[in-house]
Amino acid sequence: MAAARTLRIGLIPGDGIGREVIPAGRRILESLPSSLNLKFSFVDLDAGYETFQKTGTALPDKTVDTLKKECDGALFGAVSSPSTKVAGYSSPIVALRKKLDLYANVRPVKTTAGNSNGKPIDLVIVRENTEDLYVKEERTIEGPNGKVAEAIKRISEKASFRISNIAGEIALRRQNIRAASPTSTRDQPMVTITHKSNVLSQTDGLFRETARRALAAEKFSSVFVEEQIVDSMVYKLFRQPEFYDVIVAPNLYGDILSDGAAALVGSLGLVPSANVGDGFAIGEPCHGSAPDIEGQGISNPIATIRSVALMLEFLGEEKAAAQIYAAVDGNLDAAQFLTPDMGGKATTQQVLDDVLKRL
Amino acid sequence: MAAARTLRIGLIPGDGIGREVIPAGRRILESLPSSLNLKFSFVDLDAGYETFQKTGTALPDKTVDTLKKECDGALFGAVSSPSTKVAGYSSPIVALRKKLDLYANVRPVKTTAGNSNGKPIDLVIVRENTEDLYVKEERTIEGPNGKVAEAIKRISEKASFRISNIAGEIALRRQNIRAASPTSTRDQPMVTITHKSNVLSQTDGLFRETARRALAAEKFSSVFVEEQIVDSMVYKLFRQPEFYDVIVAPNLYGDILSDGAAALVGSLGLVPSANVGDGFAIGEPCHGSAPDIEGQGISNPIATIRSVALMLEFLGEEKAAAQIYAAVDGNLDAAQFLTPDMGGKATTQQVLDDVLKRL
Numbered sequence: 001m002a003a004a005r006t007l008r009i010g011l012i013p014g015d016g017i018g019r020e021v022i023p024a025g026r027r028i029l030e031s032l033p034s035s036l037n038l039k040f041s042f043v044d045l046d047a048g049y050e051t052f053q054k055t056g057t058a059l060p061d062k063t064v065d066t067l068k069k070e071c072d073g074a075l076f077g078a079v080s081s082p083s084t085k086v087a088g089y090s091s092p093i094v095a096l097r098k099k100l101d102l103y104a105n106v107r108p109v110k111t112t113a114g115n116s117n118g119k120p121i122d123l124v125i126v127r128e129n130t131e132d133l134y135v136k137e138e139r140t141i142e143g144p145n146g147k148v149a150e151a152i153k154r155i156s157e158k159a160s161f162r163i164s165n166i167a168g169e170i171a172l173r174r175q176n177i178r179a180a181s182p183t184s185t186r187d188q189p190m191v192t193i194t195h196k197s198n199v200l201s202q203t204d205g206l207f208r209e210t211a212r213r214a215l216a217a218e219k220f221s222s223v224f225v226e227e228q229i230v231d232s233m234v235y236k237l238f239r240q241p242e243f244y245d246v247i248v249a250p251n252l253y254g255d256i257l258s259d260g261a262a263a264l265v266g267s268l269g270l271v272p273s274a275n276v277g278d279g280f281a282i283g284e285p286c287h288g289s290a291p292d293i294e295g296q297g298i299s300n301p302i303a304t305i306r307s308v309a310l311m312l313e314f315l316g317e318e319k320a321a322a323q324i325y326a327a328v329d330g331n332l333d334a335a336q337f338l339t340p341d342m343g344g345k346a347t348t349q350q351v352l353d354d355v356l357k358r359l
Numbered sequence: 360m361a362a363a364r365t366l367r368i369g370l371i372p373g374d375g376i377g378r379e380v381i382p383a384g385r386r387i388l389e390s391l392p393s394s395l396n397l398k399f400s401f402v403d404l405d406a407g408y409e410t411f412q413k414t415g416t417a418l419p420d421k422t423v424d425t426l427k428k429e430c431d432g433a434l435f436g437a438v439s440s441p442s443t444k445v446a447g448y449s450s451p452i453v454a455l456r457k458k459l460d461l462y463a464n465v466r467p468v469k470t471t472a473g474n475s476n477g478k479p480i481d482l483v484i485v486r487e488n489t490e491d492l493y494v495k496e497e498r499t500i501e502g503p504n505g506k507v508a509e510a511i512k513r514i515s516e517k518a519s520f521r522i523s524n525i526a527g528e529i530a531l532r533r534q535n536i537r538a539a540s541p542t543s544t545r546d547q548p549m550v551t552i553t554h555k556s557n558v559l560s561q562t563d564g565l566f567r568e569t570a571r572r573a574l575a576a577e578k579f580s581s582v583f584v585e586e587q588i589v590d591s592m593v594y595k596l597f598r599q600p601e602f603y604d605v606i607v608a609p610n611l612y613g614d615i616l617s618d619g620a621a622a623l624v625g626s627l628g629l630v631p632s633a634n635v636g637d638g639f640a641i642g643e644p645c646h647g648s649a650p651d652i653e654g655q656g657i658s659n660p661i662a663t664i665r666s667v668a669l670m671l672e673f674l675g676e677e678k679a680a681a682q683i684y685a686a687v688d689g690n691l692d693a694a695q696f697l698t699p700d701m702g703g704k705a706t707t708q709q710v711l712d713d714v715l716k717r718l
């Protein structure tokens with residue numbers, strides 16, 4: 001038997017329920033069947049609003065350095081945003097995405113047989129993760145009629161191309177997985193390009209044109225490519241979510257669309273994400289730090305567990321990922337252990353135990 | 360009896376089904392009960408993509424001048440966007456909003472007894488209509504790694520204040536109307552401020568702070584004020600739409616949220632809007648030019664008919680507005696004449712006739 005692959009994973013719980021779900025993610029990695037021949041080592045890292053309050057920075061250099069020098073991947077929990085403006089505070093996850101050049105934010109949204117009220121949804125939002133309004137270049141001037149603030153929305157050909165390219169690759173990979181499934185009904189992979197070029201002809205126009213060009217590559221000849229203006233995309237996402245496969249979008253639209261899609265599957269507590277760069281991935285549940293339920297032991301670990309799988313997928317461990325997804329689907333379909341956001345009464349620990357049992 | 364008030368209304372059908380629904384809107388105005396003591400005169404005005412193709416401009420000066428000099432209000436249909444970039448073309452409705460300083464885009468979304476699958480929704484999105492990314496200040500530079508395009512997102516204290524102020528006033532007016540209704544369940548008006556200040560601390564931060572300040576005025580002391588980050592707002596809008604009353608948002612978020620809310624009531628063909636300035640209002644259905652159904656006589660006139668009512672409301676004719684809303688509710692509740700977007704088989708004309716009968 002070949003030597004086991006060892007992956008070193010940074011654990012960044014952050015604030016609030018991030019501290020309850022990240023340990024569950026770690027347990028999943030530690031409990032993977034030995035047949036997968038994977039080993040893990042872990043390093044605990046700080047980030048978040050509490051870190052900011054203690055140290056004056058929300059993302060210590062040590063966290064970034066350790067991820068860069070030692071780690072193969074990471075899990076990120078959630079961060080609390082201060083309820084009023086706090087000088088010097090800035091979101092650590094946004095900074096981390098940029099510092100590690102994690103250019104794609106991949107957010108699959110999927111119903112399972114047991115967790116669907118009617119239409120089966122199986123789509124993924126591929127969100128550009130480094131630019132758009134997230135460059136955070138802002139300024140404020142004091143005018144004759146009061147303050148005027150401006151922010152830059154930046155869209156580059158380079159970032160638009162690589163996000164569209166990975167969206168196309170994800171569409172092909174999904175089609176391969178579907179081809180192996182007897183229940184699949186989609187016969188052609190599809191990518192929907194989202195933009196608002198009817199208003200923003202240069203920025204979103206560049207995104208649209210570049211996406212069209214990237215997806216016109218020979219390797220994507222089997223992919224059906226269409227587009228939607230962002231407002232219409234939100235409308236269609238709600239009217240016929242089962243129609244969509246891969247949706248590629250600039251940063252801010254991707255942020256909004258993924259929360260919208262999460263509403264369709266009943267709870268943000270189910271939706272994972274991966275921040276993906278070349279050879280590195282950070283798994284991150286889509287939900288926030290949820291101060292309202294913090295400390296009660298009832299936060300839903302599913303989004304994090306799926307994020308673990310997604311991280312592994314992008315580290316090349318598709319088999320391990322598939323086993324985790326199947327265990328989660330088993331838990332949801334049985335519907336015996338569900339946390340309160342899903343209408344159940346189970347604790348985080350009970351859901352975790354149930355998924356572990358199915359691994 | 361006092362002399363009738365005469366209102367002069369500009370009619371701008373635009374493209375596609377705009378030309379089918381605007382005549383229906385005119386018929387409604389012409390058919391208002393004489394007890395309302397209102398008279399109307401009309402002037403036909405050009406705008407849209409077809410106008411652009413014929414004349415080289417999508418919004419002729421004559422249209423703007425006539426609205427400014429002669430009209431009390433207007434109805435705008437829809438415009439087609441070119442499917443690829445066309446040099447010199449720019450959306451006429453966006454330009455019109457700015458040229459007439461129609462600073463508020465008011466979009467009520469409401470279920471009726473007959474048109475609801477469960478939860479009653481009765482909310483209004485109050486969208487800032489003059490700035491944000493819609494200032495359309497863009498530039499493109501050719502960098503070493505390809506093109507980079509930038510757009511300005513501009514948020515001013517002045518525009519944020521007045522949109523929040525009108526949102527508060529709309530909340531109070533809605534509460535007055537509810538107070539007169541025996542079936543109302545909401546006992547306090549509410550305004551939800553939408554922003555993304557966790558990323559855009561200056562621009563959206565300014566919107567948030569200014570909205571808080573505007574809504575802290577003594578006259579709004581009965582209004583409950585809360586806030587939501589825009590991604591979370593989309594999520595909550597879908598999870599518990601019945602919770603919301605008035606949602607105030609910067610331009611782009613308002614655009615996206617109103618299409619999202621429209622999905623909740625089943626069809627964009629039901630959702631009206633009014634572009635409101637001081638003493639002037641343009642009614643505009645939220646739907647587009649719908650080239651797929653153009654010319655078949657089956658476009659839903661309800662969004663336009665409700666936009667007529669909304670325009671009248673902002674021109675001070677609340678009684679006339681209420682009668683039109685009631686006639687529309689009657690049509691929807693009877694569900695005998697519904698256009699195909701609503702699952703029915705009726706034509707535009709049949710729906711119009713049914714509403715006229717109920718006026």
Ligand SMILES: CC(C)[C@H](C(=O)O)[C@@H](O)C(=O)O
Nearest residue numbers: 091093094255286557558590
């Ligand atoms: C917390 C916030 C900065 C973040 C974002 O906007 O990217 C979050 O909403 C997300 O989707 O990961």
Ligand SMILES: CC(C)[C@H](C(=O)O)[C@@H](O)C(=O)O
Nearest residue numbers: 198199231450452453614645
């Ligand atoms: C057509 C387009 C420019 C417009 C907008 O974005 O404002 C439309 O979507 C709307 O909502 O009225």
